[in-house]
Amino acid sequence: MSVLLIDIGNTRLKWAVHADPRPGSPVLDHGAEFLENIEQLAEGPWAGMAAPKRMLGCAVAGDAVRRRAEEQLEEAWDLRAQWVYATAAECGLTNGYDHPGRLGADRWIAMIGARQRLLAEGPARPMVVVMVGTAVTVEAVDEAGRFLGGFILPGHGIMLRALESGTAGLHVPTGDVREFPTNTSDALTSGGTYAIAGAIERMVQHVRRHCGAEPACFMTGGAGWKMAPHMTIPFELVDSLIFDGLLEIAAHRFAAA
Numbered sequence: 001m002s003v004l005l006i007d008i009g010n011t012r013l014k015w016a017v018h019a020d021p022r023p024g025s026p027v028l029d030h031g032a033e034f035l036e037n038i039e040q041l042a043e044g045p046w047a048g049m050a051a052p053k054r055m056l057g058c059a060v061a062g063d064a065v066r067r068r069a070e071e072q073l074e075e076a077w078d079l080r081a082q083w084v085y086a087t088a089a090e091c092g093l094t095n096g097y098d099h100p101g102r103l104g105a106d107r108w109i110a111m112i113g114a115r116q117r118l119l120a121e122g123p124a125r126p127m128v129v130v131m132v133g134t135a136v137t138v139e140a141v142d143e144a145g146r147f148l149g150g151f152i153l154p155g156h157g158i159m160l161r162a163l164e165s166g167t168a169g170l171h172v173p174t175g176d177v178r179e180f181p182t183n184t185s186d187a188l189t190s191g192g193t194y195a196i197a198g199a200i201e202r203m204v205q206h207v208r209r210h211c212g213a214e215p216a217c218f219m220t221g222g223a224g225w226k227m228a229p230h231m232t233i234p235f236e237l238v239d240s241l242i243f244d245g246l247l248e249i250a251a252h253r254f255a256a257a
């Protein structure tokens with residue numbers, strides 16, 4: 001029973017088709033489109049594809065974007081969309097947010113994916129789960145699977161645009177990451193990268209102190225590769241964290257259905 005998984009962030013819609021709704025099921029096809037190209041999915045990459053039996057996704061980019069994706073599913077295969085929202089508890093995770101439903105669904109699902117991966121690799125430990133997309137999120141999860149809380153930071157693009165629009169002298173091309181930047185381009189690129197790296201390292205300290213154990217650090221998101229060379233702590237870069245989480249949720253939901 002093939003399943004189409006969709007993750008709509010504020011920059012791109014990412015999709016993957018898996019053979020079955022169960023963890024580890026093989027990927028049959030996948031892709032990503034910038035939000036402005038969603039209307040071309042049914043006639044483009046999805047045109048020749050066998051109809052998936054089910055769909056499960058998350059969308060944090062607003063109702064209008066979500067509806068545009070739903071229209072493509074209808075047009076391509078007459079497939080009904082099923083969206084995941086953050087809840088108080090799911091797949092072994094409990095949600096410590098003040099209002100659990102207000103947590104971004106992508107953050108919740110990535111934590112579920114990371115927890116499964118952690119438990120597949122060894123005994124339970126605390127985790128720090130990082131998503132580097134349009135925004136950056138840095139989540140803390142304790143050994144028992146309780147989401148303690150997380151940071152939201154601007155991503156690379158937003159940081160640069162904020163500085164460009166708020167100043168007169170910062171309109172420069174992208175630079176390199178340097179320990180001691182000596183030109184404006186490098187200063188901006190390094191500032192953004194180390195701001196994100198610093199937030200991650202700080203969350204690792206918080207978790208280490210709170211849980212009394214070394215957290216496992218997982219990183220995902222379209223710009224995760226930009227951070228990877230500049231991290232000083234051990235971490236695992238997992239591109240598929242959200243899809244891993246969605247598959248886990250799909251296994252529960254579609255087995256019960």
Ligand SMILES: Nc1ncnc2c1ncn2[C@@H]1O[C@H](COP(=O)(O)OP(=O)(O)O)[C@@H](O)[C@H]1O
Pocket residue numbers: 008009010011012013132133134135155156157221222223
């Ligand atoms: N092919 C690409 N083109 C442009 N930006 C990319 C690309 N791949 C990754 N990125 C970077 O990834 C970020 C978006 O990551 P993504 O995971 O798609 O975000 P979101 O989940 O918020 O839509 C962009 O801000 C950009 O820095």
Ligand SMILES: CC(C)(COP(=O)(O)O)[C@@H](O)C(=O)NCCC(=O)O
Pocket residue numbers: 008009010011060102103104105106107131133134135136137152
């Ligand atoms: C924090 C986010 C903007 C991240 O979005 P992304 O970078 O993946 O596009 C998204 O998860 C969101 O809108 N969250 C709702 C608010 C919250 O999690 O507290």
Ligand SMILES: [K+]
Pocket residue numbers: 008009010106131133221
């Ligand atoms: K995302």
